[in-house]
Amino acid sequence: MLPAPLKLLRPGDWVKNVFVLVPLVFWLAGDGRGEADAATQVMQALLTAAAFSLAGSGFYAINDALDAEEDRRHPVKRRRPVASGAIAPGTATAIGVALVLASLAIAWWVRPAVLAVVVTYVALQVGYNAKLKRVRLVDVATVATGFVLRAIAGALAIGIEVSTWLVVVVFALTLYLGFVKRLGDLRAAELERSRGDGAGWKPRAGYDSAEDLNWLLAVTGSVTMMAYLVYALSDHARGIFGVRATGFALLAPLVFVVIHRMYLRANLGKADSPVAAVIADRGARAATALFVIGVLTTLFWPPAAEALDKVFK
Numbered sequence: 436m437l438p439a440p441l442k443l444l445r446p447g448d449w450v451k452n453v454f455v456l457v458p459l460v461f462w463l464a465g466d467g468r469g470e471a472d473a474a475t476q477v478m479q480a481l482l483t484a485a486a487f488s489l490a491g492s493g494f495y496a497i498n499d500a501l502d503a504e505e506d507r508r509h510p511v512k513r514r515r516p517v518a519s520g521a522i523a524p525g526t527a528t529a530i531g532v533a534l535v536l537a538s539l540a541i542a543w544w545v546r547p548a549v550l551a552v553v554v555t556y557v558a559l560q561v562g563y564n565a566k567l568k569r570v571r572l573v574d575v576a577t578v579a580t581g582f583v584l585r586a587i588a589g590a591l592a593i594g595i596e597v598s599t600w601l602v603v604v605v606f607a608l609t610l611y612l613g614f615v616k617r618l619g620d621l622r623a624a625e626l627e628r629s630r631g632d633g634a635g636w637k638p639r640a641g642y643d644s645a646e647d648l649n650w651l652l653a654v655t656g657s658v659t660m661m662a663y664l665v666y667a668l669s670d671h672a673r674g675i676f677g678v679r680a681t682g683f684a685l686l687a688p689l690v691f692v693v694i695h696r697m698y699l700r701a702n703l704g705k706a707d708s709p710v711a712a713v714i715a716d717r718g719a720r721a722a723t724a725l726f727v728i729g730v731l732t733t734l735f736w737p738p739a740a741e742a743l744d745k746v747f748k
Contacts (some may be wrong), residue, residue, distance in 0.1 A: 493534030622704030
């Protein structure tokens with residue numbers, strides 16, 4: 436069990452900042468690296484990921500302080516440090532502000548362009564906490580935009596062009612993840628109400644229909660799969676990675692498994708977040724691990740590229 440101050444920061448969600456590192460991985464594997472020093476680029480990307488981790492944790496703390504009363508009525512969120520009384524709202528807010536300021540300092544150290552993106556992310560989070568999180572559809576789109584900003588910052592940190600494909604795929608995927616989170620919250624509350632608990636909680640932004648969320652998940656899940664496949668088979672990917680791009684397409688079934696398993700757990704009310712769903716679900720863990728191994732093998736193991744070239748020349 437994590438101590439309350441660390442739990443407030445939700446370190447498990449720092450994995451979300453893997454989106455910052457995606458441009459770095461593609462740059463390392465691509466053919467256009469030029470004379471840039473790889474070690475410097477890796478450090479720049481890692482510092483950018485750290486900046487987003489601190490900013491994210493800062494706003495988690497601030498958000499928990501603002502929503503403590505509402506969270507106490509939710510069967511899962513009531514265990515959060517502020518809602519449970521383990522940390523005072525004022526203390527959580529002070530921690531949050533300090534972390535956000537630290538994130539801006541790190542971003543400035545990396546590059547002014549990265550600082551501009553992190554400032555935009557901070558402004559987006561202020562708007563989200565003030566109003567947007569209670570506006571249906573806009574709330575999830577705002578969260579997805581935050582992930583797109585992570586990917587953009589990752590590209591700017593290492594001085595490469597921001598890919599339109601990266602923006603499209605990340606936005607589609609994180610829209611889906613946002614609706615997974617909303618469905619998980621709704622199902623968890625429904626289960627608690629059936630047991631005579633959690634009756635005072637209402638879903639913010641009006642997500643009170645599982646059928647509606649199922650439709651949104653079907654659409655965004657389909658768009659995510661389509662965007663991934665179209666990118667993997669595009670001339671753009673082929674131009675950067677050659678035949679290795681075909682390897683991305685061959686990994687599509689693993690993407691489908693992870694998407695499906697996250698939906699199943701959310702529909703059962705078993706996960707507070709998509710990250711928790713992947714960690715807790717054996718099938719999602721296995722598919723995610725195989726996908727990561729498959730991508731790294733395709734990009735960095737020459738025999739894999741040679742085999743793909745023989746079959747898909």
